[in-house]
Amino acid sequence: MPCSSHTRNPFTAAETPAVGVNVEHLTKSFGSHLVLQDVSFAVEPGEIFVLMGPSGSGKSVLLRHVVGLEAPSSGRVLVNGKDALAAQTREHERIGMVFQSGALFNSLTVYDNLALYPREHHTATEPGIREKVMHALQILSLEDTAQKFPSELSGGMKKRVAIARALVMEPQLLLYDEPTSELDPVMSATISEIIASLKDEYHVTTIVVSHDRELALNIADRVGILMDSRIIFLGTPAELREPKDPQVAGFLYPKIDLKHPRFKKLET
Amino acid sequence: MKQLTSILEGFGSTLQLFLRALSYAGTLPRQRARFIEQCYLIGYTTLPIVAILSFFIGAVLALQAGYSMQNFGAMQFIGSLVGLSMARELGPVMVAILLAGRVGSAITAELASMKVNQEVDALETMNIPPARMLVLPRLAAALVMVPVLAIIADLVGWFGGAIVAKYTSFISIEPEAYFSVLRRYMKFQDVMNGLIKAEIFGLGVVLVCCNIGLNTRGGPREIGASVTRAVVVSLILILVLDYFVTKVLI
Numbered sequence: 472m473p474c475s476s477h478t479r480n481p482f483t484a485a486e487t488p489a490v491g492v493n494v495e496h497l498t499k500s501f502g503s504h505l506v507l508q509d510v511s512f513a514v515e516p517g518e519i520f521v522l523m524g525p526s527g528s529g530k531s532v533l534l535r536h537v538v539g540l541e542a543p544s545s546g547r548v549l550v551n552g553k554d555a556l557a558a559q560t561r562e563h564e565r566i567g568m569v570f571q572s573g574a575l576f577n578s579l580t581v582y583d584n585l586a587l588y589p590r591e592h593h594t595a596t597e598p599g600i601r602e603k604v605m606h607a608l609q610i611l612s613l614e615d616t617a618q619k620f621p622s623e624l625s626g627g628m629k630k631r632v633a634i635a636r637a638l639v640m641e642p643q644l645l646l647y648d649e650p651t652s653e654l655d656p657v658m659s660a661t662i663s664e665i666i667a668s669l670k671d672e673y674h675v676t677t678i679v680v681s682h683d684r685e686l687a688l689n690i691a692d693r694v695g696i697l698m699d700s701r702i703i704f705l706g707t708p709a710e711l712r713e714p715k716d717p718q719v720a721g722f723l724y725p726k727i728d729l730k731h732p733r734f735k736k737l738e739t
Numbered sequence: 740m741k742q743l744t745s746i747l748e749g750f751g752s753t754l755q756l757f758l759r760a761l762s763y764a765g766t767l768p769r770q771r772a773r774f775i776e777q778c779y780l781i782g783y784t785t786l787p788i789v790a791i792l793s794f795f796i797g798a799v800l801a802l803q804a805g806y807s808m809q810n811f812g813a814m815q816f817i818g819s820l821v822g823l824s825m826a827r828e829l830g831p832v833m834v835a836i837l838l839a840g841r842v843g844s845a846i847t848a849e850l851a852s853m854k855v856n857q858e859v860d861a862l863e864t865m866n867i868p869p870a871r872m873l874v875l876p877r878l879a880a881a882l883v884m885v886p887v888l889a890i891i892a893d894l895v896g897w898f899g900g901a902i903v904a905k906y907t908s909f910i911s912i913e914p915e916a917y918f919s920v921l922r923r924y925m926k927f928q929d930v931m932n933g934l935i936k937a938e939i940f941g942l943g944v945v946l947v948c949c950n951i952g953l954n955t956r957g958g959p960r961e962i963g964a965s966v967t968r969a970v971v972v973s974l975i976l977i978l979v980l981d982y983f984v985t986k987v988l989i
Binding site: 539 | 852853856857858860861863864865866867872
C-alpha cells in the first residue's frame with residue numbers, strides 16, 4: 472500500500488534520521504523464571520530486523536526492553552547509544568511501537584488516536600496535525616475510518632490504524648509486536664508490504680517480532696531466532712532458507728507427523 | 740508480614756503517583772478539556788445522589804435527635820445538632836463514600852482496562868506520562884468539585900432536618916427557630932473544617948483509585964478485583980483519615 476504520489480508528504484523523514492539499537496548481554500527473569508539469558512545483537516540504522524521464536528520465548532519482553540517498558544535484570548539496551556530505560560532517551564529518540572493488540576485508545580476516534588501524539592507534544596498546529604493524520608490514514612487506505620471508534624474496526628484495520636498512529640510520530644525506530652498474528656494470509660501479506668514500504672519511504676529502523684516465516688523471508692534484512700532464552704540464529708533471510716542448525720530447521724519448517732504427534736512426546 | 744509490605748508498597752506507590760502528577764501541574768491549562776470532563780463526571784453526575792442521601796441523612800438525624808431529646812426538653816437544639824453533625828462529619832464523610840463508590844470505582848475500572856489493553860503502555864511509548872494525562876485532570880477536578888459537593892450536602896442535609904423538625908408531631912419546631920439555633924451554635928470554622936476534610940478524603944480516594952487501576956495486571960477478572968480493592972481501600976482510608984484529620988482540626 473504505497474503512499475499516493477499526488478499528496479504532499481507532511482512527514483519530515485530527513486530531519487529524523489534512523490537510529491541503531493544495541494542489545495548487550497541482556498538477561499531478564501521474572502522471579503525464578505528466566506526469560507532472556509545473555510542476549511546480544513545489534514540492529515543497524517535503517518534496517519529491518521525480524522526477531523522470531525516460539526511462543527513464550529521472550530520476544531515481546533525483549534521488545535518491551537527496547538522501548539523502555541521493562542528494566543533488564545542485567546545487561547542493557549541502547550537506542551542510538553543511549554540507555555533505552557532512561558526517560559531522556561524517549562524524549563530525544565522517537566520510538567513508535569505497534570502493539571500486538573493495537574492498543575488503540577478505545578474512548579477516542581481513529582482521528583483522535585492519531586492526533587494524540589502531535590497534540591500532546593505540540594509538534595504541529597491543528598491544521599498541520601490534520602494534514603499529518605489524514606496523510607497517515609491515506610498511506611494505509613484508512614481515510615473512511617477517521618471518525619470511527621476502535622470497537623467499530625476489524626482486526627486488520629486495527630493493526631493498520633496502530634501502524635498509522637506510530638507513523639504520525641515520525642519515528643526513527645518502529646517496533647512491531649506480532650503485526651500479522653490473528654490475520655488472514657492476504658491481510659498478513661498486506662501488513663508485510665506496509666512494513667517494507669514504510670522502511671523504504673521513511674528510512675526508519677524497524678524491529679519486527681513475529682512467528683510469520685513468510686514475513687521474515689520476504690522483508691527482513693536480517694533475522695534473529697530466540698529460543699530457550701537465547702539467540703540461536705542471527706543471519707540473513709537467504710541463510711534462513713537453508714538452515715544448517717537442526718533446531719532452527721525444526722522451528723522454521725516443522726513437519727506435521729500424524730503418526731508420531733509432538734504433543735504425545737511432550738506428555739511422555 | 741507480607742500484607743504489611745503490600746500496604747507499605749501501596750502507600751509508597753500512591754505517594755509517588757501523587758508527586759509525579761503534581762510535577763505536571765503546569766500542564767493543567769493545556770488539559771482544560773479533560774479537566775472539565777472530569778469536573779462533569781465527579782461533580783455534576785454525582786450531585787443527584789449526594790442531594791438525595793444528604794436530605795435523608797439530615798432528616799433521619801433530626802428524627803433520631805428529636806426522639807432522644809424529647810425526654811430532656813432539649814428539642815430546641817435539634818437545629819444545631821443537625822447543622823454541626825452535617826457540616827463537621829456526615830457531609831464530608833458521606834460525599835467521600837459516594838465518591839469512592841460511584842466515581843472511584845469508575846476511575847479504577849477505566850484505568851485498569853486501559854492498562855490491561857496496553858493503552859497505558861502505548862502512552863508511555865509516546866512519551867505521554869499517564870500521571871499527566873490520566874491522573875492530574877482527575878485530581879484537579881476532585882480538588883474543585885468535592886468541596887462544592889460537600890457544601891451542597893450540608894445545605895440539603897440542613898433542609899432535610901428542618902422539614903422533619905416541622906412536620907414530625909413529637910418535634911414540631913418551626914424552620915425559623917431551627918435555623919436560628921443552627922446559626923447561633925455554628926461557626927464558620929465548623930463548615931471550613933468539614934470542607935478541609937472533604938478535600939483530603941476526595942484527593943485520597945481519587946489517588947488510591949488511580950493507583951490501583953494503573954497497577955492492574957491480567958484480564959477482565961483482575962479488573963473486577965481491582966475495582967473491589969479500590970473501593971474497599973478507599974472506604975478504609977476515609978474512616979482512618981477521618982479520625983486523624985478530626986483530631987488535628989478539633
